[in-house]
Amino acid sequence: MKKSGKNYLLVEAIEKLQARKKELEGSLKTAKEQQNTAEVARLEKELEPVNAQIKEKKRAFRKAENGHLLAEMNRHKFIYFLLLIPIVYYFIFKYIPMWNAQIAFRDFISLKRTGITGGTWVGLKNFKTFIGSYYFWDLIRNTLMYSFGKLLVSLPLSIILAIAIYECTHKILRKVVQTLSYLPHFLSWVIMYGILLAILSPSEGILNDIIKMFGGTPKSFLTDTTAFPFIVILSDAWKEIGWSAIIFIAALMGIDTSLFEAAIVEGANSWQRVRYITLPSIKPVIVIVLLMKIGTILNAGFNQLYMLYSPAVYSVGDIIDTWVYRGTINGQFSLATAAGIFKGVIGMLMLFVSNWASKKFTESSLF
Amino acid sequence: MAKKKNISVAVRPTAADHGFNIMVTTFMVLLLIILIVPIWSTIALSFRPANYIGSYLEGMFLAPWKWSTAAYRSLLGNQGFLNSFGNSLKILVMGVATALFLTVPMAYALSVKGVPGKKWITIFVMIPYVFDVGVVPTYLLISKLGLVNHLPSVFMPVALSTYNMIIMRQFFEGIPNDLRESAFIDGCNDVQIMFKIILPLSKAIILTIALYYGVSFWNDYMRSLLYLQKSALKPLPLLLRDILIGTSMNDNLEASAFGSAPIEAIKAASVFISAIPMMIAYPFIQKYFTKGTLAGSVKG
The missing domain is CATH 1.10.3720.10 (MetI-like)
Structure with missing residues (x-):
């Protein structure tokens, strides 16, 4: 989660809630050690809404981020269009050779007879x-x-x-x-x-x-x-x-x-x-x-x-x-x-x- | 491009300063000789007449009126040689066009700020750059695509060089973002920003990268040797290599076709002719290439 950007307020709210949660959990632990059941019950009750709030705020944050992301992607349609052909090029001319490189681990005979994956697997031979x-x-x-x-x-x-x-x-x-x-x-x-x-x-x-x-x-x-x-x-x-x-x-x-x-x-x-x-x-x-x-x-x-x-x-x-x-x-x-x-x-x-x-x-x- | 530093203080030079200047000048003159002698000796050799007797060293100082252009005439009259020259030109033109078509859009796209997923695309691009699997896997790909014995096989595997793309991207990134933003506020869309604002400002780098590609395609012989097995498809460097190694007596280039010129002169002349396009491009290279390359490599 970035601290800057559009959802700064949400991020801040989540951080505040998490700090409160940590604090409560700390005192809950000491209460448990002292076996103070009344205090434990009280703290657990207090912790519940905090957890729920964190969950809710996080969901809101994700929704906002996703909406933001989609909007950003939509705004840069042309940029993705520009990248289309180069990425296809990379895939064909740089990544397929990487796939072909597996013949180093095989007993490759020829493209026509066995193809790339046809040769038997020989490990590091x-x-x-x-x-x-x-x-x-x-x-x-x-x-x-x-x-x-x-x-x-x-x-x-x-x-x-x-x-x-x-x-x-x-x-x-x-x-x-x-x-x-x-x-x-x-x-x-x-x-x-x-x-x-x-x-x-x-x-x-x-x-x-x-x-x-x-x-x-x-x-x-x-x-x-x-x-x-x-x-x-x-x-x-x-x-x-x-x-x-x-x-x-x-x-x-x-x-x-x-x-x-x-x-x-x-x-x-x-x-x-x-x-x-x-x-x-x-x-x-x-x-x-x-x-x-x-x-x-x-x-x-x-x-x-x-x-x-x-x-x-x-x-x-x-x-x-x-x-x-x-x-x-x-x-x-x-x-x-x-x-x-x-x-x-x-x-x-x-x-x-x-x-x-x-x-x-x-x-x-x-x- | 080297401009002398302007130093405004004048102090009487000492003996050590004079010694330094003499050393620098001597070094420069020596270097000049070392640079010129091999080039000159090749040129002189290419004009050596058939009836020439005497040592090679003397040949370097042969008077121009005794020169013979027989080697050039026979090369330029040879169908095999012209054919190879044509193949090389085709590879050059098609290659540079393809390379720019692939490199410019990608470099531009990766220079735009705030595009989601840009980081992943950069990683996608860098992986094959960092991990090189060698020549065989590409050879198998080219065979499978059926590009063997077609001219594009020479430039397609390197038509989008990650290195060139990064240099170009760095240049685009150096253009102030305000320019883009103000164009956007004035109502330009992404297409207009790219074609009307950014690309016209980037002529130097585009030309530089085009020359970069052009030089590598013109000079290539590794891929040609691997992929172009038909002798009719031979580009100039392959033919030149055959002539130099002495296996030029192949189907389309008979020794007798060269007429009366001595074989050393033929060799030297073909070296010189192959270098001519680079020499013609050189003034432009000097002007843009160094500027553009430096703009890309040394930032700040």
């Missing part, structure tokens, strides 16, 4: 197969390696880029760098692969030309298990730091310039201003971004890895998502779904933890 398989730890290691690697490289770089853009005194240089730095964000990983080929390919790549110039032997970087992780992490940084810097630039714009003025008057140099004003001012934003990234730590970059890897580098290039995708294409539906659910459950937990932490430390959260 598929999960055990996935976790017990020899590639399982490789998948976990690669997934975490790429997500943490990208976080450790890209986050500091994007903060530095934001500060550099903010501090740069050449107007044209600043504009050009800023504009160019987030162009790659809009290019697909297929295009990125094409660009990487122009640099890394053993036959026509620019990097191998440079190696040859210094007398080295050309190397096929994209199929080399040592070079591959670096290529993945660095190409992601190249593509995304400009875009990630935007949020920090926005935070920098919000700093009160009088802080800098005061610091200059006090004799602080540029380095000290960055260290003691700029960085502390954008700390909350850094924390939010960090927590959001940790919430989605299992998304190591499906599109990128699926495009860049090849069987030669599966040992360092395969992540949970790419494995699930190959499983789907190869028709191992139950196993692939089990792996997908495994990732989904851990991802959900991570999201809740990071959201909780975000709420706690920064007072802002996703939900």
Whole structure:
């Protein structure tokens, strides 16, 4: 029961009655303990109408609330109409897949032969197969390696880029760098692969030309298990730091310039201003971004890895998502779904933890 | 968008300040080079003539009058390539239209205050967002709906993105409620409030979200690879992937169809052509996208 709103008076009356009831019940208890029968009878008699009144008032309250609710719903008919199609969409495209996910617990054969619910129930067999398989730890290691690697490289770089853009005194240089730095964000990983080929390919790549110039032997970087992780992490940084810097630039714009003025008057140099004003001012934003990234730590970059890897580098290039995708294409539906659910459950937990932490430390959260 | 802070105090800069400025400028110039070299090398490669001899590095500095447009001519004259481009355009247009049709009403409806049951609808929407079951269950749904080998299969599963919807809703919520109330007092009904008051004020965010969807549909290859098995339906990213990996010698794209251009030039040119729509959209993206995204994400 809300204390505000239309039925405030009713709520107040009910609360008063309940307080009276509590008081009476208290004295009734002591009277019973003292075995004062006359007093007990008197109090019980007094309690009766109070109870009846509470009941009546509560009924009135519910009636008023329901009437109010119906009126409110009627008033927002158009809003419900707007929600109709999106809700049907959610039901079909988001909830039916959740229902389909039960094949992770079944021996699914095919849609035509058995349907979703036709396969026999096998419990956690598929999960055990996935976790017990020899590639399982490789998948976990690669997934975490790429997500943490990208976080450790890209986050500091994007903060530095934001500060550099903010501090740069050449107007044209600043504009050009800023504009160019987030162009790659809009290019697909297929295009990125094409660009990487122009640099890394053993036959026509620019990097191998440079190696040859210094007398080295050309190397096929994209199929080399040592070079591959670096290529993945660095190409992601190249593509995304400009875009990630935007949020920090926005935070920098919000700093009160009088802080800098005061610091200059006090004799602080540029380095000290960055260290003691700029960085502390954008700390909350850094924390939010960090927590959001940790919430989605299992998304190591499906599109990128699926495009860049090849069987030669599966040992360092395969992540949970790419494995699930190959499983789907190869028709191992139950196993692939089990792996997908495994990732989904851990991802959900991570999201809740990071959201909780975000709420706690920064007072802002996703939900 | 980065405007220099206006500092009204002038103090003689110290050696440390000069060092700082030099560092910043060096960093920016280095970054500029790192950003430009890969893009430039791809462009230069795409114009490489067939009879070119010499290392790739030298090719980067090949004089423009020695450039050859053979790669572009053969790509644009190739039926398979044009067909793929057309498929991608169809997916883009149909996808963005569907996505807006679904996203705008929902975002608006969830931004209106005092609608009974709004909390439950939000929970209904958030559950699938938080708990992701992976790709197979959606694949089975698309098969069952008979959408396999139809272009909508590429955008339908993601035509209403919860994330985009929330960004848009946050924008709508930021519009002062007084506006809605005064329109109501002036006799506007809900339909008029939405179409005449709120939506015209929200052009930036709608365009932003449209571009967001557009970029993801244009760039998608994961769903295309899964759902579009007929080669006549291949969108551009799939074809590009085939060309790059070297399996382009499929039924509708013969190597001989490319004529005299070297294969590296063909690869680079197809990369560049695929990127053109994004490059054209980029100035608009810059103008609205960042503004809208920031409006949605950093409140206050």
